[in-house]
Amino acid sequence: MTRYIFSRAVQALLVLWGAFTLSFVLLQVMPGDAVLIKFQDPELGLSPQQISDIRASYGADESAFVQYAHVLGRTLAGQLGYSIETGVPVSRMLHAAYPTTLRLAVVSFGGAIMLAAAFATAALLAPLRPLRAALRLVPGLASGIPVFWLEIVAIQLVSFHWNLVPVVGVSGWAAVLLPGLALAIPISAPLTQVFLATAERVTAQPFIDVLRARGASPLRILYAHVLPNALPPTLTISGLVFGEILAGAVVTETVFGLDGLGQLAQQAVANQDVAVLQAIILISVAGFVVINFTVDALHPLIDPRIRRTQAGGAA
Amino acid sequence: MNTASLQLSIRDLDVVYESRGSAHHALKGVSLDVRAGEMLALVGESGSGKSTLGRAILGLLPESARIRHGSIRVGGTEIVGLPERALRRIRGARVALIPQDPAHSLDPVRTIGAQLVEAVHLHEPRGNTADTRRMLVGLLERVGIKEPERRLHQYPHELSGGMRQRVLIAAAIAQRPALIVADEPTSALDVSVQVQIMALLAELRHELGTAMLFITHDLGLASEQADRVAVLQHGTLCETGETRALFANPRTPYTRRLLADLPLFHEARAPRRADGPHEDAIVVSHLTYAYKGAGGRPGHKAVRDISFNVVAGQTHGIVGESGSGKTTLLRCLLGLITPDGGSVQILGQNPARVEGTAQRALRRAVQFVYQNPHVSFDPRSRAADILAEPLINAGLRDRTARAARVRAMLERVQLPPAVLERRAANMSGGQSQRLAIARALLCDPKILILDEVVSALDVSVQAEILTLLETLQQQLNLTYVFVSHDLAVVRRIADTVSIIHAGEQVEHGPTETVFSTPRDDYTKRLLAAIPGRDLMRPAVLA
Known part of the structure; x- marks a missing residue:
């Protein structure tokens, strides 16, 4: 019975990892990203240079793989990160x-x-x-x-x-x-x-x-x-x-x-x-x-x- | 006749099944009586209405059934027209059922104890569980169950078929009913277990004075067990009488035919000596096979050291009870599993070793016919497609040539051409077994392996199929391996026979010799367990 529970727990972790990875890939292939959506608003009057600076500060200009490694590492450490939209910690939301x-x-x-x-x-x-x-x-x-x-x-x-x-x-x-x-x-x-x-x-x-x-x-x-x-x-x-x-x-x-x-x-x-x-x-x-x-x-x-x-x- | 002791009295009972405008008249004015302590055997073939009668007595007819007229009195109480609530107080208390199939007649997810306690408390709602369990221990002991306390905590799948039937008998007698309806109570059990169960029923009947209606298709069993016999045909009671008198002197042609069709009444097959040089179609020597146990360790030995040979054109019977290793032996013959020891030669080849074209040729030469064709056919396929399949597989592309061969084969197995358009699900047992034989023969086989092919059939149909098999064997020089638990059938059809018990071949030889002078104790016990062996031609059994 212990062996059964152990193998089921390993399966569960694999499913979690798979879902995490798949969702990351899907969000990556979508055009644009959260930073663009938030700061591209013409009313804010930001220049393309400023936007790309902001993107760099969020790490949004890194390659997908680097971003994935970063997000996965952070999540494994128990950190869910911050909402890009509101800046509030995700855990609090x-x-x-x-x-x-x-x-x-x-x-x-x-x-x-x-x-x-x-x-x-x-x-x-x-x-x-x-x-x-x-x-x-x-x-x-x-x-x-x-x-x-x-x-x-x-x-x-x-x-x-x-x-x-x-x-x-x-x-x-x-x-x-x-x-x-x-x-x-x-x-x-x-x-x-x-x-x-x-x-x-x-x-x-x-x-x-x-x-x-x-x-x-x-x-x-x-x-x-x-x-x-x-x-x-x-x-x-x-x-x-x-x-x-x-x-x-x-x-x-x-x-x-x-x-x-x-x-x-x-x-x-x-x-x-x-x-x-x-x-x-x-x-x-x-x-x-x-x-x-x-x-x-x-x-x-x-x-x-x-x-x-x-x-x-x-x- | 002392009417006070009449526990069951049926008068002029008429039952019709109605569905979508069509009506089936299942019982036509049936009248019968069963007295206290008496067993009346109700015999009949499938569709005779015997199960309908049993259900009517329990007040359990399906919704589509309607009682047109007549009366059923159980211990003086009229059942017909009684409201459901009142019927529930009678069922289980005054009239009890011993069912046909012990394997599926207990709830698989509840313990034996829980089910028996429930059976008692349905009629004693204020019963105390501890007291009831104490009473049940005694009751289980009475029906021959050892370690009753332990059994109460077990689940049905942990008990053997015979033991489950004993539990069901205990549940039936718990309320001391006036009448027990036993619906084919042993047809799903091995012959040796059947003997024990029938003996128990006889004891209980005398001890408790219960009347018993014994519904069976087995005339042999009825002749041995019942005080009186009632023969039912197409819903009409065609003959009722004291058992000995009825079997000695049947009055109606239908009863005479039923008796004549009993395999018991046929002579044992006369020994056929192959004239001049003969060849063996099958040679099995010292065959051993063990199933692999946990962790690859050698496990349970299913068959040990089995040897026999079958002369081409003859029949070898294999007799064994469930778990004896019959199926393993057949799987070795078909080359589906490779024996651990000994050898199998089919038409000079080892079925587990041949490959490619030779394997395909051997597979066509050895055909298998299964016990229950209703299961081995796709129920929605038409007979025409079932028969065309082996010809298409053999590469016969020409439609007219195929149709011609199918027609010729139908004639051989004595099926009308109209059958071709029927679906497998809509055929009778006899028809689908003929169809299965026809499909096997379309492969032009040399050997047919027949696994309990007549076990599910009525005696009259059984007799027809056995005759057909004998005719086909002569016409086509076929070799048969005939597996059956029914010794009387084997005795009729087989030239030589092997008796298998717990994986070992306890006896082997010409059928006549094995049946008339059995050497092994197990064979003797099996022969003694043949129901109705008193009816057997005396010249054969000493």
Whole structure:
């Protein structure tokens, strides 16, 4: 088991390094850079000579390789650098922005799981076959709804029209309630689809018939037997949809005017604020890797058959 | 008849499956009774409606099924028309199920203990888990499970098939039901385990006075175990009677045909001596193969020191239970793995050593037919494509020539030309097995390796396929290696036989000799375990 965790940790570091490098290359091949964007403004009245001096002071005129070595060395030393746009240390910007995004992720992920559970139960246990078939189509449709449209509609109806949840002048958990639940809808769709497909295969197995023949109720069979058997693929997907939450955070925070990592990322892209952007990419990738590692580690707890092979493999 | 002891009473039961306008009449006015302590065997071929009847008794018919009329009384309670909630109190408590496939009938992610406790507490909601577990230890001991405390903590995959079936039996008898529906409870088990399970069921029946409906396709087993037998054909009960009387004097032509098709009723194959000089198509000598253990250390020896030869144009039977090494032996014959010791000669060549053109020629000359053709065919491909494939691979580009060969082959395996347009998924078991044989024969093989090819088929279809194989062998001078767990089938078709047990060849020789004068204890045990051996032609088995 220790060997397994060690090899997974090495893999995680490789993924982080790869993401860091790829993002650096992509930002390099984009025309221009942050210094040009900020100081080329004609209103500032800087001469080309002055601009190139400023560029030299930021190290922006160095070769790509030298810049890469410099940035990588700095990051490995734990220094995230300074925002070119504002001059504020990147670490301070992240510190201010992450709580909002974390709350948004928790609400949307938790909401997605509850939504998926409720919906899957209905789709599996609804009384009539045509009704079950119809319910089964809904997740596919839900995953096709654009997030931004859904959120604008949510603001209009839930907040402005019905006055249920305020979205202006709120902070903390209250601020992420509506955006989190709106984001939960498209996130829950793939979870529901995968769970329903697996649950259908599990339900076709003979042991389900045996349980029915013992007098177990459909609800009991679903929660005590179908659920644990159908969970592993859903768990894997739930690790992957975490990426969608991060992507969704960019749109959601912009629509709702939340100052989280998503909005920070959006501004950093607009300004080509390389240091900020790379820090956000690193944090997102690290979160993604940790979540998926946790998901993999949970599998043997659910399925005893995997437990045995892994114990054998580590011996 | 004492009606008080009637635990199951079915009157004029009519069940229809309806889907999209089409209706299938599964049970047509069936009536039968089972008394306390009695076993009624319900025999019938696939599609006869025997499983539908079992499900109807448990109140577990699928949504598409409709009971048109009739009554099912379990221990005096009418099941038909009972609401689901009331049915749930009866299921598991008054009527229990022993399922067909112990490998997939327990929840794989929960412990044996958790599942048994659940089975008890479904009907004793106020039960105390510690008390229930103590009761379960005694119950597991009763069904012949050693170290019951340890088993309660284990998961299903840690138990053998026979042990899983014992656990399922324990769950079924936990509430002392009046009636047990046993749906092919041993068809997925080895014959020697089957004997033990059937003996346990007989003991429990007498001890607890439970009525038992034993659903089976195996007439031999029914003749040995049941007090009475009911024969079901196309949803109609065509004959019911006391077992001995029914087998001695079947009244309907259908029952007579079912009995005649039993491989038990055929003479053992008369020894065929090759006239004059004969050649061996297959020579296996001192074959040994071990799977590699962890870290490259020599692991479990799957087969040890196996030797036999097969004369061209004859059939060699290989008999063994699961885990005996049959599959490893076949993989060596096909050249898929290289033996660690000994040698294999197929048509004078070593299948693991030939390369290039010679290898391709040998692969065409040795064809393999698998147990379950439904799995080895792409379910969406048409029969025409399945049959064209070996011809295309052989380089026959001319469409009309291909069609002509396919038509000729269909005639040989007695399939109607209409089959060509069907998809593999829509064929019956017998049809797809004929198709598999046809595909193998289109390669012009000298040798067919037949792996449990009739095990999944009904007796009447089984008899047809065996006859077809015999005819083809004579016409085309084919050599067969026939692997089966069914001794009665092997006895009918094989000239010589090897009995494999735990990787060792415990007995080998002409079929007649092995069956009439077995020397090894294991062979004797296997022969004694053949269900319905009393029905066998007396001249053959002493």
